[in-house]
């Protein structure tokens with residue numbers, strides 16, 4: 161018996177998660193996964209219910225679960241509350257408290273959606289990059305972080321720390337992923353400026369000794385942002401720190417033109433993980449039933465693959481998604497000439513039918 | 516009499532600067548600019564000559580000059596020397612010592628080169644963004660910055676500080692630029708995570724009160740990296756911190772597909788400035804006479820415009836560059852079918868002739 165905690169979150173979160181849960185429940189029956197679901201809140205919805213974006217009891221439930229499926233958090237409704245209680249703080253806290261340091265963000269171009277990209281087809285066709293982002297360290301959580309008055313003026317600062325063990329464990333994830341892909345790993349840093357990046361590069365080089373089959377390269381973050389525009393297909397796996405990973409993974413996902421299709425995983429040392437779509441909570445279209453549920457459905461596939469090692473079920477879900485795309489079904493965000501525009505629920509039902 | 520210090524730098528620096536100097540000398544005669552040139556070294560070339568990437572006497576000369584024209588610094592030759600003496604340190608030091616906090620990096624798509632972009636023509640045609648990057652503060656120069664051993668393992672950290680006055684002066688540059696352009700300013704930060712970004716946003720809002728005609732927006736850096744791919748023409752002026760500006764300006768410049776065309780300016784509080792191409796020292800093609808000198812020639816135009824207020828001469832140089840493009844002359848980096856491939860010197864001579 162495995163436990164999955166469902167956190168629908170805010171905005172379009174509940175709508176898209178509802179479809180993903182249907183797919184998960186069918187997969188549970190079909191592949192005898194022996195999975196049991198429980199539900200709770202995170203982000204703005206948690207603030208509304210508990211007064212905090214991540215309640216202690218939710219955190220306990222998350223710790224007890226074998227995996228977590230998350231929709232998305234945030235929205236203008238909570239823009240004016242105490243910054244320490246905003247929806248994002250709940251997301252950052254659950255990542256940190258559960259030690260979900262390994263964030264996998266694939267940027268994959270579906271051949272059926274090649275036209276959606278703003279890049280020329282020859283530049284992005286067949287694009288398949290995996291960004292491995294360090295998720296529980298660096299400037300996101302570094303102490304001290306302070307706001308003060310100095311020499312009569314306001315100032316504020318953040319700290320960007322990395323330790324050898326933090327770099328080593330995320331580097332290993334990068335190399336392990338490269339081993340099951342095309343054996344090319346690009347480590348991105350700013351070692352010509354940052355002390356933390358110099359350590360990063362040094363430790364990545366050390367870990368590389370255990371992976372002689374992987375071709376390792378290093379790239380400065382500014383150059384990586386350029387190369388992702390110039391020739392994104394040169395990359396297989398990219399490993400980088402929390403802040404650079406935040407920026408580059410969003411840039412990379414947008415290269416596909418269909419961010420509504422991209423799932424993500426955040427893993428701890430034992431492959432327990434939280435799974436969520438790459439896109440946000442899209443408050444502007446929430447409640448209209450038009451959001452694309454496929455990234456969340458594909459997050460279920462990642463969950464089964466990475467946390468439960470249920471390869472067959474994971475593959476079947478991916479195939480079902482590919483099939484509905486082949487059928488020409490499209491939500492508004494990926495709509496194209498000659499296709500049929502469907503709602504969130506119709507898309508979910510189509511995947512269930514294909515599965 | 517105005518003094519310009521010429522720092523050719525490393526790699527292709529000397530070749531491209533030589534052509535830019537020819538253009539500058541002709542403009543000097545033609546527009547009676549009363550300019551006098553002196554020469555020195557920066558980066559690897561300075562290390563070779565003086566043993567340091569920026570010698571004290573060079574810094575004195577730079578302080579005394581009214582403007583500086585720089586080629587580019589760095590190369591594999593200096594990869595193995597003491598990190599504190601690498602070419603980049605000279606660049607960072609001259610920026611900091613001269614207080615060149617205002618870095619202007621235009622990303623402009625030349626209609627003649629529209630095909631060079633990896634983005635679809637409709638997404639980038641007419642692209643004209645100005646990135647205003649804070650250049651002397653933030654994590655590039657923040658103290659403390661340390662490498663140590665803690666709990667038996669190596670660790671390292673950097674500090675990202677910003678003060679009210681640092682943010683205010685760069686925000687003003689952003690608003691001033693927006694005023695002479697399309698009056699839209701987007702301030703990019705990561706205020707949902709960083710304390711320094713919260714101060715940044717607050718101070719930018721305060722400065723905005725003095726610019727009621729400018730439409731101000733705020734965007735998180737990860738979203739900005741996405742939007743630059745999705746719909747870059749939504750931007751007019753972007754103002755952001757040192758690190759985010761490093762990444763986003765490189766990304767934006769690559770959207771044009773012709774980074775060999777893009778100049779940049781780094782200004783102090785009195786519009787004294789250092790001017791250099793956006794591209795690097797390209798050691799792989801150095802000495803072959805094939806590099807594109809146009810970004811450096813356009814840096815001369817920026818120099819005359821921003822530091823000397825010589826608008827006519829600056830415009831004339833830009834027009835001359837546009838004319839050689841119209842003539843179909845192209846260096847290898849921007850070569851296209853139906854055009855004539857020329858060398859660095861031929862391109863320089865063509866601009867001189869057009870001028």
Ligand SMILES: CC(C)[C@H](C(=O)O)[C@@H](O)C(=O)O
Pocket residue numbers: 248251252406707708737
């Ligand atoms: C919401 C925000 C704090 C978060 C981050 O910066 O990590 C988001 O952008 C992401 O990438 O998951």
Ligand SMILES: CC(C)[C@H](C(=O)O)[C@@H](O)C(=O)O
Pocket residue numbers: 352353382603606607761
């Ligand atoms: C060479 C390097 C230190 C420099 C920077 O990061 O500022 C460069 O990338 C730039 O953008 O001018």
